[in-house]
Amino acid sequence: MITDVIVRHATDIQEKNEIANFSTRYNVFLKNTSAISWELLEFTRSKGAEVLLKEMVSKLMNFHLNSLLVFVEFSAPQPKNAVVKHKKTWGLLEERGVNSTMIKNKKNYSFDFEGGLKLIGFGEIDIQNNNVIESLIKSNEDVFFALANKKSTLLQGDIDYDINKSKWMEEIIERDGIIFFPLGYNDDTSCEIVALGKSKNIHPLSKK
Numbered sequence: 001m002i003t004d005v006i007v008r009h010a011t012d013i014q015e016k017n018e019i020a021n022f023s024t025r026y027n028v029f030l031k032n033t034s035a036i037s038w039e040l041l042e043f044t045r046s047k048g049a050e051v052l053l054k055e056m057v058s059k060l061m062n063f064h065l066n067s068l069l070v071f072v073e074f075s076a077p078q079p080k081n082a083v084v085k086h087k088k089t090w091g092l093l094e095e096r097g098v099n100s101t102m103i104k105n106k107k108n109y110s111f112d113f114e115g116g117l118k119l120i121g122f123g124e125i126d127i128q129n130n131n132v133i134e135s136l137i138k139s140n141e142d143v144f145f146a147l148a149n150k151k152s153t154l155l156q157g158d159i160d161y162d163i164n165k166s167k168w169m170e171e172i173i174e175r176d177g178i179i180f181f182p183l184g185y186n187d188d189t190s191c192e193i194v195a196l197g198k199s200k201n202i203h204p205l206s207k208k
Contacts, residue, residue: 006038049182066126071120071143071168072141085110089121097135098139149177177197
């Protein structure tokens with residue numbers, strides 16, 4: 001059990017807050033959305049993020065705790081060559097150490113972007129599987145996780161894929177889900193995970 005964490009709050013992520021500038025730093029634009037982050041000191045993001053995320057999820061008893069939805073967006077356009085078109089998002093992530101065989105219901109999408117291809121991947125992770133979350137975070141791409149509310153029938157297939165990540169987040173939060181993602185960089189000397197959602201849904205995370 002993790003005990004030594006720093007908890008931070010943001011009532012509205014569009015306003016100045018103690019967690020992050022979400023629009024400038026993370027390109028996240030969400031209205032009427034609150035945030036709570038947990039920071040674990042003396043662990044890098046690549047080493048501590050999976051443990052910290054699982055600890056946060058364990059506090060949310062009104063949610064489906066066995067499965068996380070995942071959204072991955074390559075941070076830079078990829079070349080329009082045969083290798084990229086064949087391997088697609090999940091195949092390229094496999095080369096970077098992500099065990100994609102442990103990820104269910106995978107989807108690959110690509111869009112023309114700045115002379116290359118913007119790659120996006122969707123999937124579902126059994127939260128009991130070890131090292132899958134860590135390997136996704138270590139890939140150094142933009143990765144976001146989502147937890148569905150028990151009262152919602154939200155599945156990845158319910159969401160229109162031809163959208164940006166903010167739209168994906170909006171749809172999940174609107175259905176009382178919660179978004180998680182790591183803050184900072186892999187070589188930071190501490191690890192911080194933020195949860196985004198309606199205030200009533202993320203409230204259990206307000207105290208460790």
